[in-house]
Structure formats: C-alpha cells, structure tokens
Amino acid sequence: MSESTTITADANIATLINVFTVTPDRQRELVDLLVRATEEVMRHLPGFISANIHASIDGTRVVNYAQWQSADAFQAMLDNPTAKEHMGKAGALAEQVDPHLHTVESVHHR
Known part of the structure; x- marks a missing residue:
C-alpha cells in the first residue's frame, strides 16, 4: 500500500470508477469491506494494477x-467467485452502486 497510483492519458488500461451511495452510518463499514476485499482478493488477480478507496466528507x-x-481482466475479476462474494456484500451495504469503466483522456498538474 506504499506505492502511488499513476494516472497518464496515454496508458492503455481500464479504469473503474465505482460510486457507492450509502447512509452515513454504513460508510465506514463499506470502506473497510472494500479495503479487505482489495487486500485479500483483488490485488492478487491477474491484470490488477491499483485501487484507491475514497470516502466523501458528508458520509454518503x-x-x-x-x-x-484491460477490460477483459476486469471482467475476469467479476467472474471470480471470491471477488463476486465480496462485491455482493459491498452492494448489500449500499443504497446504489454505479460502476463504469473509463479511459483517461487528460491529466493536469500544477
């Protein structure tokens, strides 16, 4: 967990941005579950590069x-039974789940 995520516009990778809507009393539980799923399962799967879990300040x-x-590596993760189990638990904690794969089109720095 000490390495930084690199974001570049010319990288040919699949970026998942998954927004979970939660009640504030469930936010910490969901963060902890996603961290555990990433450490125990996701980071060991072929094609995984990085994951960053963010919590909104308002708790929602x-x-x-x-x-x-690649998108194929992401799809293989979705088909993995252990990953499916974790994602099912995450979905149960959320009121809404909105996952989409993206490409990076532009990066800006100061």
Whole structure:
C-alpha cells in the first residue's frame, strides 16, 4: 500500500470508477469491506494494477478508483467467485452502486 497510483492519458488500461451511495452510518463499514476485499482478493488477480478507496466528507458516498490492465481482466475479476462474494456484500451495504469503466483522456498538474 506504499506505492502511488499513476494516472497518464496515454496508458492503455481500464479504469473503474465505482460510486457507492450509502447512509452515513454504513460508510465506514463499506470502506473497510472494500479495503479487505482489495487486500485479500483483488490485488492478487491477474491484470490488477491499483485501487484507491475514497470516502466523501458528508458520509454518503464511497468511490473505488481502480486500474486494470484491460477490460477483459476486469471482467475476469467479476467472474471470480471470491471477488463476486465480496462485491455482493459491498452492494448489500449500499443504497446504489454505479460502476463504469473509463479511459483517461487528460491529466493536469500544477
């Protein structure tokens, strides 16, 4: 967990941005579950690059920003029984789950 995520516009990777809508009393539980799922399962799967879990200050959102080597690697994760189990638990904690794969189109720095 000491490495940084690299975001570049010319990288040919699949970026998952998954927004979970939660009640504030469930936010910490969902964050902990996603951290555990990433450490125990996701980071060991072929094609995994990185994951970053964000919690909104108002307590109503959790965002998983994850990078996969390809859309196929991401799909293989979705088909993995252990990953499916974790994602089912995450979905049960959320009021809404909105996952989408993206490409990076532009990066800006100061």
